[in-house]
Amino acid sequence: MRERALKAADDWVWIPPDAEDYIEADYRLTVYPDRTSVQWSTTERPLDEVIAEVRERARGTNPVLRWWVKGHTKPDNTAAILLDHGFELVETVEVLARQLSTADDLRSTLNPPSEIEVRPANTPDLIYLAGQIDAEVFDWPAPTPLQLQQESDSAAKAMGSPETGRYLAYVHNQPIGTAGFTITDGVLRLWGGGVLAKARGRGAYRALLAARCAQGVAKGATLALVKGRIATSAPILRRAGFTSYGTEQCYQGALPT
Template sequence: MPVNPEAVARAGDRWIWIPDGAELVESDELLFVRYPWYRTPWQLQRMTTTRPVETVLDEGLARLREADPDATAVTAWVKLGAPEGLDEALLARGAAYDETVDVLGLDLREGLPDLEPGPAEVRPVASAADVGAARRIDLAAFGSAPHDAGADADARSARENAESCAAGRGGGFLARLGDEAVGAGGVTIDGDTARLWGAGVLPEARGRGVYRALLAERLAYGIRHGAALALVKGRIDTSAPTLRRAGFTAVGQERSYRLPLDAAT
């Protein structure tokens, strides 16, 4: 069944991840989030305004500099609902293009698509060792990962993840080939939407169906817990083509820019 593009776009714009320990600089018109383990910790995650985009952006950057004088750069996301002209305003202030993701949706009301997953076994993250393995996979796949806070913190994260998955809220999953953890990804249940996030596979395990296995298990989890729509944001040169072949429909694109704060005016 075809997805409703407007519904997918609205769900995509509502999707803003604010993990425990994140810092916020926000107003009614924009939101900056600080993710401690990203190469550019501060990200512009929302802008909604009827005022001139340049004015709102400059005011927001000034507020960010005041809140964090040591900040050196911002990753700015231009989402589907962003005001017209935000790309141009960022480039005019010295930003450099970073990446593009497709916003994709899949109707789950007719059940799980035939994904032909590989032999990987996929289970929720349930131990401190699992948390460490997922962190290593994130680092290899994306170049960034949550900070290693120690065995006690990893054990606590694992317990919380297992409880969240059991309660139907979602969480992180790990894929194994034999005894080796080779892939990781997550799903969050938001009402009737299953948000898929962070799927990555170790380079040496790619081409063996691990990504499809992760996708199939997370979609099945969403269906079991009442999701009618699966939502994912996939990089156009990596996961997005696989997701399209799996039956997802792209409804638009989001772009990110890296903006050095000493260049912005």
């Protein structure tokens, strides 16, 4: 299971329609509307040379460059070299996975509270609302119009048999959280799970997790995979039967204009 989980984590890269993606022999660079990221790097060249190349290539795309360091990143001292080049550690996520069993077993393990209602976010208005919650929870820009249109189109196509989608969590009919999922090659990818700060501690994250895992079981997924923030979602996920398979760290540095 460890090898499957790590391979699935490596294969998981989000490329929206308004991004530019460049896959080289020793790194992958993605230019999003709001950020530029090195998704992975495994180089035998001097890393100083690769950093200079990436910075020049990404010049003027966004104010900052994000560089992900993972278990297979090469050289082994990539993080230290990035720090020497003015990067700083801005995020650490834990790679967690668990086998998917029956829906009843999952509900018993996750025990979502009855006061939390989870509904699909499958219309443009609801997808926009989910995007606004994402922006507040994760402190990033709201989805672009093109991203919203793509997600709305995907939701419309998937009606009745969804393999990708979002949910919203409500308490007393007020939206307090959101989470998404995608099913690929039998793997349920869990993404975008977040709850507004004022509503945390009430079980909304667990309720969203239960709904997505149930959907995964219904669609034949056998593995659930998530990259959870170590200070917030990761502890909840471990209590829900997920096993940690390492961490991924994100370093951020300035880009030349």
